[in-house]
Amino acid sequence: xxxxxxxxxxxxxxxxxxxxxxxxxxxxxxxxxxxxxxxxxxxxxxxxxxxxxxxxxxxxxxxxxxxxxxxxxxxxxxxxxxxxxxxxxxxxxxxxxxxxxxxxxxxxxxxxxxxxxxxxxxxxxxxxxxxxxxxxxxxxxxxxxxxxxxxxxxxxxxxxxxxxxxxxxxxxxxxxxxxxxxxxxxxxxxxxxxxxxxxxxxxxxxxxxxxxxxxxxxxxxxxxxxxxxxxxxxxxxxxxxxxxxxxxxxxxxxxxxxxx
Numbered sequence: 536x537x538x539x540x541x542x543x544x545x546x547x548x549x550x551x552x553x554x555x556x557x558x559x560x561x562x563x564x565x566x567x568x569x570x571x572x573x574x575x576x577x578x579x580x581x582x583x584x585x586x587x588x589x590x591x592x593x594x595x596x597x598x599x600x601x602x603x604x605x606x607x608x609x610x611x612x613x614x615x616x617x618x619x620x621x622x623x624x625x626x627x628x629x630x631x632x633x634x635x636x637x638x639x640x641x642x643x644x645x646x647x648x649x650x651x652x653x654x655x656x657x658x659x660x661x662x663x664x665x666x667x668x669x670x671x672x673x674x675x676x677x678x679x680x681x682x683x684x685x686x687x688x689x690x691x692x693x694x695x696x697x698x699x700x701x702x703x704x705x706x707x708x709x710x711x712x713x714x715x716x717x718x719x720x721x722x723x724x725x726x727x728x729x730x731x732x733x734x735x736x737x738x739x740x741x742x743x744x745x746x747x748x749x750x751x752x753x754x755x756x757x758x759x760x761x762x763x764x765x766x767x768x769x770x771x772x773x774x775x776x777x778x779x780x781x782x783x784x785x786x787x788x789x790x791x792x793x794x795x
Contacts, residue, residue, distance in 0.1 A: 600639050603646040610652035617647055617658035621665060641670045648674040653683040660689035667696035676705040679720075688723050695727025703733055710740060718745035729755030738766060741773035746782065749773075753785045762789070 603613055640662070647659035660678050663671040675697065678690035691709060694702040709724040721740070725748055728736035740752035756762075762770065767790060774786035 600642055600646075603643060607646075610650055610655050613647060613650065614652060614655045614658055617643075617655065617662065621658060621661050637668060637670075640666055641668065644671055645674050648678055653681070653686055656681060656683070656686045657689055660686055660693050664689065664693035664696050667693065667698070669697060669699040669701070672697050672699045672701035672705070676701065679705055679709055684719065687720060691720065691723040691727050692730070695730035698731035703728075703731070703736070706733070707736060707739075710736060710743075718743075718748055721745065721748045722751050725751040725755065729758070732759075734759070734766060738769040738773075741769065741786075746779050749777070749779070749782055750785075753782060753789065756789055757785070 599613075599617075602609065606612065644659045644662050644666070647655045647662070650656055650659070656678060660675065663675050672694065675690045675693045678686055679694065681687050681690065691706065694706055706724045706727055709720050710728075712720060721743060722745070725737065725740045725743075728740070729751075737752050737756050740748055743749050743752070756770070770786055770789055774783055774790070777783040777786060
């Protein structure tokens with residue numbers, strides 16, 4: 536069964552083809568016979584004795600998508616299956632022609648991102664970081680304001696890996712959050728901006744009220760090979776108003792070590 540969210544363009548034979556053997560091995564061979572609801576338990580049990588490449592990855596993904604659709608209340612089952620999927624995606628397998636569909640994976644992430652169980656939402660954010668496609672910027676933007684801090688942090692980092700215009704818009708909004716209680720989110724936003732080399736965001740973070748946020752911005756700016764005149768001007772202004780001696784010295788080091 537293929538159930539895709541509107542606007543997602545799925546495909547087979549490309550994109551995630553390099554993930555296929557790991558998906559089959561991670562989701563089929565590692566599954567316990569009693570995992571999931573009855574239908575999925577039988578499915579994964581049947582797969583357990585087969586070679587890693589014997590079950591098409593898109594079939595496994597479709598099955599997980601079906602579980603999310605037909606049993607929306609089985610949060611622990613979805614969470615467990617999501618972790619198996621995440622573990623499989625983090626392995627570096629060889630290429631395979633039977634790639635899972637992008638739309639199916641996006642659908643899985645979207646459904647898990649609105650689950651009542653925060654662990655499922657956390658897994659959705661982790662999956663989005665492992666599969667950083669532009670379609671996932673919208674659900675990750677919502678999770679950036681999740682009630683649970685671990686979910687917010689993973690979603691913010693996923694936005695940096697996605698790196699789309701929508702992602703950068705959300706990261707800029709997070710960076711603009713005021714109040715000392717939000718410096719964790721702002722620090723994560725700066726780290727995410729560093730992931731996608733967003734120079735305007737990193738320079739803006741030099742004006743943050745939190746030393747931790749400014750220090751994170753300097754750390755990522757130090758990875759840049761050179762600065763243009765506009766960037767150097769922003770760094771010089773930040774150095775002139777900086778009150779922390781260590782950060783001030785690091786800003787000076789940035790200027791001394793980079794030339795147009």
